[in-house]
Amino acid sequence: MDIDPSKILIRYNVQKEKAQTPEDMAAEMYPKAEPARTICAAIFEGEEDDVIEGLEKAIEGGADAIKLIDDVLMVGMKIVTDMYDQGVIFLPNVMMSADAMLEGIEFCKEQGGSAPKPKGKVVCHVAEGDVHDIGKTIVAALLRAAGFEVVDLGRDCPVDEVIAAVKKESPMMLTGTALMTTTMYAFKEVNDRLLESGIKIPFQCGGGAVNQDFVTTYELGVYGEEAADAPKMANAILAGKGLAQLKETFHKH
């Protein structure tokens, strides 16, 4: 027994697929000048060695190593994240590009002897009692790829440590992920302890069992349905949006 499946299902993703390949689309977005073009292409391909080779050539040619971070590496990474946001490329492409870009940044810092100023600082953690951290890993990588400094507190992070880190680092945003319904309750405690300390930063929460209904039960909580919401939320904060506006933008249900 078999069937013509066209009557019972539709692959909307195939229908919507663009004729142009991601590689062709990216090539149109690369800077025209060399070696920036080659370096951006290497970031898109996730080729760490080629990124370093391109940077070496640029520095040999007289480029400022630290300026290359903003002028070339971040430009290349933005092409990747923009294409991911548009649904043209997949998350592993972003992760591999981020690996290549971060290696490039480290190389530039070594060569230049200093570090550039990040766009802002974000503290990331996994709820106390919860060891499922792949979501947090993705969030942290996407934030770094977007130019933010990430203080990664890891998984199963006690509330005390979260509060201490926020006090020490003064981040623009805190993120929390959890897979279990029983562990996500730690987010409420984090919220209460931050408020007790007079700290009112956006607290982006997401992950397996976390839903918008739960996150809206505490004042600082902003629900992030997708990991990709994290850099968008951080950029929105940079653009001056407050808690209420963030909730309006990111709460979808």
Add this chain to the structure above:
Amino acid sequence: MVKRYTSMAYKAADDMIFGKSIYPVKAELGLEVGAGYVTAEVNYAPRPEAGVSKEKLVSEYRRLTTDIMARAVQVGFPAVSLETEHVEQMTNNPTWGGEIAHVQKTILEEYHEEYGIKTALRHTPGDVRENRDLLALIGDKYDVLMESFEAVADGGADFLSIETMGGKEILDYAILRNDIPGLVYSIGCLGSIDMTMIWSDIRKIADKKGRIAAGDTDCAQANTAMFIAGGLLDKNLAHTIAIIARAISAPRTLAGYEAGAQGPGKDCGYENTIVKSITGCPIAQEGKTSTCAHSDVMGNLVMQCCDLWSNESVEYHGEFGGTSVQCWSETLNYDAAMLNVATETGNAKLLRDMLVLSDKYRDPQGYVLAYDNAYKVGQAIVKNGDDLYLRAKNAAISCVDILNAADSKKLIMSKFEKNALADAKAALDAMTDESETFMSDCLEKYKAEVAVFRPDANYKF
């Protein structure tokens, strides 16, 4: 030394059907799984606030167990099975899990005695073998886990299960980088090594306590891939990569049976049809009636060969139709009734094939897991059944071959999926046929690239 599977339990794919397995298992209160009928397996999670104390947790499980059984007899269902997946407190404090198992089993016994309803209880301790920063598969946490199994077996749990995490430290790295050798290493090799160890010990406990060492699932790895892949419009992981991870998970879950598991396999092991084709042991599955827990893209198809039919998990709370466990158990039971009517009227294979065709072409995952193709993956696994690496690689190659041979007018894949598939094939073609070479190369590679990889401590290298 465990004996590996080198042949198939079923002579042909068409012999596989829901409700029947070659080696049924029987629980204490009359329920026989895989003996000719499908039974609902109800899953649940306590409300978050119930986790604050043992007393509150025990009370939560007492209420929800009573709710499920009350609804089952109200609507006249002949059988129901329950699964308690531990929250971490219940495993880390073995007496908690043991007491909850006892409370639940006592309720099941009361209903069985009063109404004659066939029933069983599965307990699934959490895999707590890790600390804040690292997997800790062997050592103190392992001992706690074994104590937990002893306690729930003493408490009355019929089926002992777990969702183990061996290899996950590499999987989490590899899956985000389309790293096919990494998937084979993490799931097929490391996962199987851990499964062989832990299931040998679970079986010893089951035998000592008169319980059934049921089965595992590659939830920690293949389901991670499936959930990252998400729906058809999501761009987080190609579905072709997700199904390759799933195919590789079958020999890993098989390792549990080789070490002593007898079924029913765990519900969220979407690899279970492949595993059943090799072992002939009964399986639990979840799909269209587990949408309370997560979405998949093969909700009907996955019923094809189930022996228990599960809802994966639902938080205990009120709904318009009763408590959530009553609503979802009722739905599961109606599904089971439909399947059993098909069996009783001689239409089981027809219904199986209708269920399969409703999802087979929805995406590459359902296509490969359709029982005819799942059987082919099983054959590829047993071809080199004695070699953990080769059989995992075979499963991946078989999966790729099945997709490449599919009718492209029916199984329509996106360019992304096709490109990812082509890249995966190239990666597989480049892999060695020598297990020792592969294992030593991966050991060096991932020791260098994955900071949390502790091969000596976790896998006794």
